[in-house]
Amino acid sequence: MSLTSFDATGFYALLRREILRFVRRPRNTFVPPFITNVLYFSVFGVILGERINEIAGVPYILFILPGLIVLGAVSNAFENASFSIFHGRWNRYIEEALTSPLSYTSMVGAYVLSSAMRGVLVGVLVAIIGMVFTTVGVAHPFYLVAFMLVITLLFAGFGVIGGLWADDFDDLTMMNQFILRPLVFFGGVFYSLNEIPGIFRQASLANPMVYMVNGVRYGFLGVSEVNPNISLAVLSLLTLAVVAVNIVLFRRGYGLTE
Amino acid sequence: MASAIEIRGLTKSYGDVTALDGIDLDVPEGSFFGLLGPNGAGKTTFINILVGLVRKSGGTASVFGYDVEADYREARDRIGLAPQEFNVDRFFPIREVLEHKAGYHGIPHDEARERADDVLKRVGIYDKRDTRFDWLSGGMKRRFMLARALITDPDLLILDEPTAGVDVQLRHELWETIIDLNEQGTTILLTTHYIEEAERLCDEVAILDSGRVLEVASPDELMDRGTDDIVIQLRDSPTAVPDFAADNDRVETVELDGARLVVTAQQGGLVAPDVVQALDRDGHEIVDLEISRTSLEEVFVEMTRQGEDRATAEVQQ
Numbered sequence: 001m002s003l004t005s006f007d008a009t010g011f012y013a014l015l016r017r018e019i020l021r022f023v024r025r026p027r028n029t030f031v032p033p034f035i036t037n038v039l040y041f042s043v044f045g046v047i048l049g050e051r052i053n054e055i056a057g058v059p060y061i062l063f064i065l066p067g068l069i070v071l072g073a074v075s076n077a078f079e080n081a082s083f084s085i086f087h088g089r090w091n092r093y094i095e096e097a098l099t100s101p102l103s104y105t106s107m108v109g110a111y112v113l114s115s116a117m118r119g120v121l122v123g124v125l126v127a128i129i130g131m132v133f134t135t136v137g138v139a140h141p142f143y144l145v146a147f148m149l150v151i152t153l154l155f156a157g158f159g160v161i162g163g164l165w166a167d168d169f170d171d172l173t174m175m176n177q178f179i180l181r182p183l184v185f186f187g188g189v190f191y192s193l194n195e196i197p198g199i200f201r202q203a204s205l206a207n208p209m210v211y212m213v214n215g216v217r218y219g220f221l222g223v224s225e226v227n228p229n230i231s232l233a234v235l236s237l238l239t240l241a242v243v244a245v246n247i248v249l250f251r252r253g254y255g256l257t258e
Numbered sequence: 259m260a261s262a263i264e265i266r267g268l269t270k271s272y273g274d275v276t277a278l279d280g281i282d283l284d285v286p287e288g289s290f291f292g293l294l295g296p297n298g299a300g301k302t303t304f305i306n307i308l309v310g311l312v313r314k315s316g317g318t319a320s321v322f323g324y325d326v327e328a329d330y331r332e333a334r335d336r337i338g339l340a341p342q343e344f345n346v347d348r349f350f351p352i353r354e355v356l357e358h359k360a361g362y363h364g365i366p367h368d369e370a371r372e373r374a375d376d377v378l379k380r381v382g383i384y385d386k387r388d389t390r391f392d393w394l395s396g397g398m399k400r401r402f403m404l405a406r407a408l409i410t411d412p413d414l415l416i417l418d419e420p421t422a423g424v425d426v427q428l429r430h431e432l433w434e435t436i437i438d439l440n441e442q443g444t445t446i447l448l449t450t451h452y453i454e455e456a457e458r459l460c461d462e463v464a465i466l467d468s469g470r471v472l473e474v475a476s477p478d479e480l481m482d483r484g485t486d487d488i489v490i491q492l493r494d495s496p497t498a499v500p501d502f503a504a505d506n507d508r509v510e511t512v513e514l515d516g517a518r519l520v521v522t523a524q525q526g527g528l529v530a531p532d533v534v535q536a537l538d539r540d541g542h543e544i545v546d547l548e549i550s551r552t553s554l555e556e557v558f559v560e561m562t563r564q565g566e567d568r569a570t571a572e573v574q575q
Binding site for chain 2: 095097
């Protein structure tokens with residue numbers, strides 16, 4: 001084999017392995033977000049939503065739909081990368097890739113891309129569930145696609161760091177429960193920033209999830225509480241930075257070598 | 259002969275603990291090389307540095323001329339590793355695990371599948387191809403570890419305790435496979451606790467202890483450094499212990515127990531004719547003669563014991 005060019009075959013092999021891992025286990029990967037989102041739409045959208053006035057000019061169930069898509073997409077992108085890498089380290093089979101001639105960039109690329117793919121698929125699943133409960137259109141397809149790609153890649157990149165950092169399974173649970181979920185729930189999924197007091201509104205603007213939720217909301221509904229272009233640019237740069245950190249960590253063997 | 263592995267001043271420390279302490283070693287291309295040493299000698303650390311699972315603290319290590327860190331992709335592409343600890347992907351049937359591993363080495367999917375089937379047949383577990391690793395028996399797991407190391411057709415095959423915990427029959431089957439590969443030109447680096455394995459298979463062995471290379475030699479050379487026992491049964495008991503040591507520098511001790519004479523000497527096969535001649539000249543009739551050669555295991559135990567003594571002395575100083 002030639003090692004002078006991008007190792008496309010090796011990259012594809014690891015990408016394929018990672019995709020097959022989550023596709024063949026729908027009970028662990030797609031059924032949980034399906035059930036959770038049916039419950040969310042039923043309780044928050046239908047039962048509570050009918051008692052809540054319109055927000056930003058749209059019915060409540062429609063207002064929360066983009067946020068639920070973001071919640072499902074980024075959670076799954078993060079969980080996929082962190083679990084796959086940590087489980088590989090825990091059972092040491094990540095050594096099959098580490099002892100191969102795959103470049104570190106290709107390894108990171110495969111983990112990040114496959115995890116982002118799972119995030120996008122779960123996002124699509126949540127959108128389909130939402131369509132059962134309400135009628136939804138797409139106001140700005142470009143922004144919707146761009147935000148979905150960027151946020152899933154970003155959280156896949158965070159997941160890689162989490163998977164390398166974790167020492168046991170409790171660490172994975174902790175990251176999901178104590179970092180990811182608070183960020184999502186205070187990220188404007190279920191409420192408008194205009195409805196909360198000024199100081200909390202200012203604090204919320206430091207939460208990257210606000211820009212992600214509003215970006216996807218802009219794609220679906222054409223309404224956003226922050227500038228979508230600036231959000232997209234900042235999130236894109238952040239994604240590039242996180243993936244670059246991933247590559248550096250792999251190259252240094254952080255969490256992978258002694 | 260060119261070196262498959264070239265090591266100079268290789269060190270690895272974990273805080274205050276020194277796992278490898280300035281190793282120099284050359285493994286010739288095409289050789290069957292053994293790495294012997296007690297637990298904790300640094301064998302696995304050494305291997306893991308070659309494949310990139312451990313980062314060296316100092317020195318250089320190259321595989322077929324490629325530095326294991328600067329040219330890690332070229333170096334790793336030439337290595338097939340069967341580690342002692344099982345580190346196999348649990349999510350997939352073993353045939354797919356092999357396909358993935360081949361893919362990481364740049365082998366296209368269709369060819370990877372063909373190779374997977376070939377190596378599974380070669381190690382005799384093709385009928386288990388759709389089974390996941392966890393469901394294989396212990397012996398099958400060892401066979402699979404060899405199959406995975408072979409899927410990329412490596413130039414250097416590293417086997418870390420390949421026959422640990424397997425029965426005698428399987429051990430011999432694995433030996434045959436490995437010998438066959440070596441005869442076809444694959445360089446083999448073998449670590450083993452079974453000294454007999456090194457004695458039978460290796461052209462050359464390095465004895466490693468406390469992170470240092472104590473000796474590099476062929477098993478025969480090492481065994482020649484030990485002493486053999488020439489056990490002679492005479493018809494009648496001699497009146498005195500014959501003084502063979504005066505005539506032959508190789509003779510170390512002579513013990514007499516009735517009509518049974520035990521001559522301890524280096525390279526006993528060379529000494530025995532002189533002993534027989536001397537006994538004949540003195541009018542003794544030999545009933546039986548047996549030469550008990552020193553084993554590589556005895557030499558190994560003696561060398562590593564001396565290593566321990568040296569280390570203890572250094573600590574005390």
